[in-house]
Amino acid sequence: MVQPLALVETPAPNAQALPQNVEAEAALLGALMIDNRLAEDIQLKLRPDHFHEPLHGRIYEQILRLLDRNMIASPVTLRPLFENDEEMKELGGPAYLAQLTGSGAAIIGARDFAEQIYDLALLRALVGVGREMVEKALDTSEEVEPKGQIEAAEAALYRVAEEGGGEGGVKSFAQATRMAVQMAEKALNSGGGLSGVTTGLDSINAKTGGLHHSDLVILAGRPGMGKTALATNIAFNAARRYVRDLEDGIAADKSAGAAVAFFSLEMSADQLATRILAEQSGISSESLRMGKIGQQDFRNLARAAAELESLPFYIDDTPGLTIAALRTRARRLKRQKGIGMVVVDYLQLLQGTGRNANDNRVNEISEISRGLKTLAKELSVPVLALSQLSRAVEQREDKRPQLSDLRESGSIEQDADMVWFVYREEYYLTAKQPADDHPDFPKWQEDMNRAYGTAEMIVAKQRHGSTGKVKMKFEAKITRFSDHVDADYLPEMRG
Template identity: 65%
Template sequence: MVSLPPLLPPAGPALRLVDPNQPMAGLPQNLEAEAALLGALMIDNRLVEDVVTRLKPDHFADALHGRIYAAVLSLSAKGMSANPVTMKPLFEADPAIIELGGPGYLAMLTQNGAALLAARDFATQIYDLALLRELIRVGRDMVSAAGDTSTGIAPIEQIETAEMALYKVAEAGEVQGAVKSFREAAMEAVKMADRAKRSGGHLSGYTTGLTGLNEKMGGLHKSDLIILAGRPAMGKTSLATNIAFACAQRFAEDVARGVEAEKSSGAPVAFFSLEMSSDQLATRILAEQSELSSEALRMGRIKDEEFTRLARASTALSALPLWIDDTPGLTIAALRTRARRLKRQHGIGLIVVDYLQLLTGSRSGGSDNRVQEISEITRGLKTLAKELAVPVLALSQLSRAVENREDKRPQLSDLRESGTIEQDSDIVMFVYREEYYHSLKQPDPEDGEKHAKWREKAEKVFGLAEVIVAKQRHGATGTVPLTFIKQFTKFADRADSDYGPQPW
C-alpha cells in the first residue's frame, strides 16, 4: 500500500463520511485520501492530466466525492477553471452538500495545500481500494449464487460467470500497458523481421504448414483476426484443421530441438469446434497423418496393417499441444473466458473458431438483430486477438449469391453480414475448388461428345484448390494455388509445374 503523508486537520465543515449503515461501510476505503485529491485537483487543474486516464468517478468510495471529481473533469474538458467558485452552482442543490452545510465544503477541501505533493499517490491508492471493493463484491456474488439452490443449479456456468467477472476486475488494471514507447514497438518489429529472416525470408508469424500461404501472408501474426470463408463442401474446416495441426506440430518439434518457445514458428492451439465433435476432428487429423481415408476410418473398413499405421500415428500425436473445445452454442463471452483460461493454463498461441455464425452474442434477438449480433461477435474476436496477443482464425459461411454467378470464385461482398466481418478482420481468405462445381455439371453419359469434354476438364481440375487472399492489411492480395487430397481431407502445396494462370 502507498505510504501517504498525514493530512492537516481542515477547518470548517467536518470531512464527508460514509453512513455506516450503507453497503459501502466496512469495505476498503480512504475518504481522507479522496478529499485530499479533490482539493489538490481544484488548487491545480493541471494535475487532472495525471489521473484522468486511470481514475474514474465510480472509483471513489463516497458518492459525493465521485460527483465532485466528475464535475472537475467536466469543467477541465471544456477548458474552464475547476475551483470552489466555478463549481458552486453545480452543487448548491446537491442534498449531500446541503447536509454538510452547503458549498463551503468545496472550499474546505482546498485548505490542505500539502496534498499537492502527493496527489498521484492519493489517486493510486483510491484506484487500488476501488479494485479491492470490486473484488469483494464479486466474491460476495459468487458465494450468493453458489448458495442459492432455489433455481436450476448450473455450477459450470457459475464458474464461467465468476471467471468473466474476475477478469474484468483484472482487466481494469491494465491501462498503463496499452501505451508503448516507439523504442519498444520498434524492438518488436525488429524481432519479427529477424524471425522472418531466419525462417528463409517468408515466415514472420506462426506457420500455416503451407509454403504458398506462408509466402503470401508471412504466416499467422499475433493480434490478427483472420477470416477463412467459403461455401459448404469447399474444405474450410479441413484447411483450418491442417493449419492448426501444422502450427501445433511445429511448436512440439521446435521445443524438442531446444528452441525457446517464444522463438518457435509454431504455437499451442485452441480449436473451438461449434459444428463438429472433437472425435470427428481427431479422425481428420489421424487420417491425414496416417494417410488413410477418413471415410474408411469412420466405417471401420481398414486392414490390419492400416490399423497399425493408425495406432502409430495416434501415439506420435498424443502429446500434440492442440486442445479441442466442442461445446455447442457458445456465446462470444463464454468463448473469450475459455480462451483466457487456456492461455493461462497452456500458453496457447493460436485460436481457431469453426465457425463464426454458430456463435451467439450476449443478447438474444430475432433476425432483425442478427447483423448487430455478428458485429458484437467479430469485435469480440478481434478484441480477444489483441488482448491475448494471438492470431484468431475464424471460419465463416458465404451467402448463396456465389451460386447465382457464372464465376463461382467468392468475393468480399459474399460474406454473410459482410460489413462488420470485413471491417474488423485483418485478413480475409476464401477457399475455392473448381472441381466441386464442375462435378455438378456432369452431362448425360449417353451424350458422348459432351460427356467426353466434361471428363477432359474434370481431369484437369481434379484436386485443384485455391485460397484467395481478398484482404490483407499487411501485404498484397492474390491467389495461392493448392492441392486438395479429398480422401485424406488434406491440403498441400501445388507443384510449380501445376501452377496455372492466376485469376488475380
C-alpha cells in the same frame, strides 16, 4: 456574508477507514488452499493488489504461481515460501496458513468473497483518485491548471473502471519498434518469409508471412469447399511445429509453431480427431468410421495416434457458445496451456450476449467479429475464424467468392486483418457432369483433368501485404491440403 473559499474547512481524508473486509480475504485464501479448482474462475478477475492486507495479497500471488506450475497450493507447499516473512512471523509464522483453512464452509461462498474483495478494491482505488483530486485542487502553491487536473482525473477514473486501478496498455514508440524488430528477426531466423505462426503450407506462408499475432483471420467458403479441413490442417501443422521446435531447443516464444485451441461448434471432438488421424495415417475417414481397414492400415493408424497423443492441440466442442464464454475459455487455456493460436469453426454458430432473442442478427455478428478481434489483441495470438458465405456465389457463372459474399459481411470484413476464401472448381464441375455421349463431355473432361485434386486459396484482404491466389493440392479422401508447385500461382515477389 459569503465565506472565502480558502477558509472552508475540509474533513481530513483519513477520518474514515478505507473500505475493506480482511475476514473475507482470509476466508477466500482458505477456500483456495482447500480446493485449488476455485482459482480457475477467480483469477480471471482478482489480482494480488486487490487485497487490502498486503500479506494476503502475497499469499494469493504465491497460490497462483504454484498453480501455474501445475503444483498443489496448500499450507504445506506454501510454508517454505513464507518462512522468513516478517509480517507472517508477527501472526505466529507459517502456521497462519493452516489457520486460514480452518473453516471449510468458506468454500461455498468463495466466489462471493472474491467479488466483494474486488468491489472493495475498486472503492479504495476510487477513494485514492478522489483524495488525489482534492489535494491537487487545494494546492495553489504552483501553477494552477484546472483543465489539466480534470483530464488527469478523467484518466484515473477510466483506469479504475477498466482495470480496477491498474496501469493501462500504452506502449512507447520505442517499445513498439522493438516489437517490430523482434518480429523481423523471427522471420529471418525461420528461413525468411515467416514472421507469424506457420500454416504448414509454404505457398501460403510465402503469400501471408504466416498467421500474425493479434490478427483476426477469416477463412470462408461455401459448403463442400473444405474450409474446416484447411483450418484443421493449419492448426495441426502449427501444433506439430511447436513440438518440434521445443525438441530442438527453440524457446516457445521463438517458435514458428503454437499450441492450439480449437473451438469446434459444428463437429464433435472425436469427428475432428478422426479427420486428423485420416490425414496423418493416409486412411480415409470413411474407412476409419466403418472399420474398413486391414492390419497394415491399423498399424499406420496406431503409429499416427501415438504421435498425436503429445500434441498441444486442445478441442472444445461445446455447442452454442456465446462470444463472452469463448473469450473466457480462451483466456483460461492461454493461462493454463500457453496456447498461441485460436481456431473457431465457425463464426455464425457463436451467439452474442444480447438478451433479446429478436436482436438484429447483423448487430450480433458485429459483436462476435469485434469480440474475436479483441480476443486476438488481448491474448496476442492469431485467431482463425471460419465463416459461411451467402448463396449469391451460386447465382454467378464464376463461382469464385468475393468479399461481398460474406454473410452479414460488413463487420466481418472490417474487423478482419486477413480474409481467405477456399475455392475448389472440381466440386462444381463434378455437379455439372454431362452424359458420356453429350457434345460437351470432352470439354468437361478436359476441365476436370485440369481441376482434379486442386484447390485455390484466395487472399481477398491482407493488411500486411498483397492480395492474390495460392494454388494447393487437395486429397479429398483424407481431407488433406498440401503445396502445389505451379508457376502460374507463385506468390508475387515484394520489393
